[in-house]
Amino acid sequence: MPTVVVRHKVGDFETWLKGHEDRVNIFAPAVSSFKTFQDQNDPKSVVLVLEVTDMEKLGAIMTDPNIQEAKDRHTVMEPILLSTQVSV
Numbered sequence: 001m002p003t004v005v006v007r008h009k010v011g012d013f014e015t016w017l018k019g020h021e022d023r024v025n026i027f028a029p030a031v032s033s034f035k036t037f038q039d040q041n042d043p044k045s046v047v048l049v050l051e052v053t054d055m056e057k058l059g060a061i062m063t064d065p066n067i068q069e070a071k072d073r074h075t076v077m078e079p080i081l082l083s084t085q086v087s088v
Contacts, residue, residue: 001032002055005083006048011075013043019074023048026067030057044077 010016020036027034032051039045052058061067062080 002052003085004050004052004055004058006050006080007083008046008080009042009044009077010046011044011077013038013046016046016074016076019070022070022074026070027058027061030054030061 017036023034027050030052032053034051035049037047037049039047050058062082
């Protein structure tokens with residue numbers, strides 16, 4: 001099960017944080033769990049560490065125009081950066 005790190009900024013951290021249950025539901029088809037972090041030097045920068053069950057579904061969710069309303073409501077700002085683990 002791959003781990004994916006997602007980083008983006010938010011317009012309002014408290015508003016975004018209140019949307020946690022929405023994110024759980026949105027990502028449920030592709031993610032078994034995730035952890036939420038806030039940057040200490042930039043309180044409007046957040047990181048999600050996702051345990052992904054289906055990368056293809058995750059990609060579809062991330063590009064689905066139907067989730068734009070939730071992103072707007074949660075004050076998510078572009079760009080949304082995804083990082084995957086590499087073997088060393």
